[in-house]
Amino acid sequence: MSLQLWCSLLLVCALGAISPGPSLAMVMRHTLGSGRACGVAAALAHAVGVGLYAGLTVVGLAAVIVHQPWLYRLIAWGGALYLAWLGIQALRAGAAPAFPVQDQQGDWRRAVRDGLLVALGNPKLIVFFVALLSQFVEADMGAASRWLIVATAAVVDGGWYLLVAMALSQSHVLPWLRHRAVWVHRLTGGILIALALRVALG
Template identity: 35%
Template sequence: MPDAANLYLFVIAALLLLIVPGPNMAFVTSHALAHGWRAGFAAALGISVADLLMTAMVSAGIGALVMSWSPAFEVLRWAGACYLIWIAWQALKTPAAAQGAQRQLASLWKIFGRGTVNSLLNPKALLFFMVFLPQFVSVETGSISLQLMFLGALLALIALLFHAALGLCAVQLGAKLGGGNLSRRLGTYGFALVMAALAARLVFLERPR
């Protein structure tokens, strides 16, 4: 386990990173607005599971191995962009009359999977874990791999609580806007727009030098 000073700094850094608007925040909020608080929580849980998986990759050295393959960044970037565009298209092609049913019947497992896959297909997310976690490891306090796993699990837990609360706030905001057909259509278009914007963000990512 990292020493107390590093752990304290890690928690502060994690909270500061989470409150800065980013793709995960947009992903959770858009799902919560479109499908309700359970969908927001499912998206948040998917993101946290992806965090754990990327932590395991970093701890085992797999992350560095993957990113050492020159085309890996481009493959992940374009696969993620195509996946997000597909989600946006699926939302837009749903008939307007079915939007109310979609809001109630959206598969939470599917949304959970979206959150996980979307994070794993973001090459900068993996690079972030490779750079961020080791800064708070203390060589003198034990196994580096175990410390990395502990920090990654702690980050995943903090992120889950933060994103779950964010989803609840988004649902409360959506409720104030009303639940008519117009608001549902706007919610669908807004959801598709967010997915397309996240895809565009991946397309225009610059490979780290």
């Protein structure tokens, strides 16, 4: 893969990562609710999920999924239900005056779970990778170039959400947000439920 082509791939992945959506809301909630470590865990787990979908695209399996309407709808509905559940959880947490401090061991496991499921339960990632990453895959492309595509997608995604988690956990940012925890929970909950409806309705 040429440097110019890789730079185009890098730009595409960056634009996909920074787009506001359920992934950003999920990383924000874990960072603000349980601290930097949980935000980082959620970010890294999400990157793993993105890497899996990128890998499916590179080997051609994602195209098969997209061309099976019933399977695609099943993934979409499952993802919508999970996003709605996250949104309801956030709205329920919004009744508290501050972000709850919970058991850290359980928190990072929950963060990993949510990071993976938000990525794998988002059918838009399949469409995104099939529509955009497929233009970088050629029939005679070597294994190194294929894995470079997968690594680029995962590293860019993980790097962006790591930056989000680190920025939100800074001492001068976190107290300001903690005092506004109710509104942060309500906002993220509303966004997640709205996204769930959008996914469910296609």
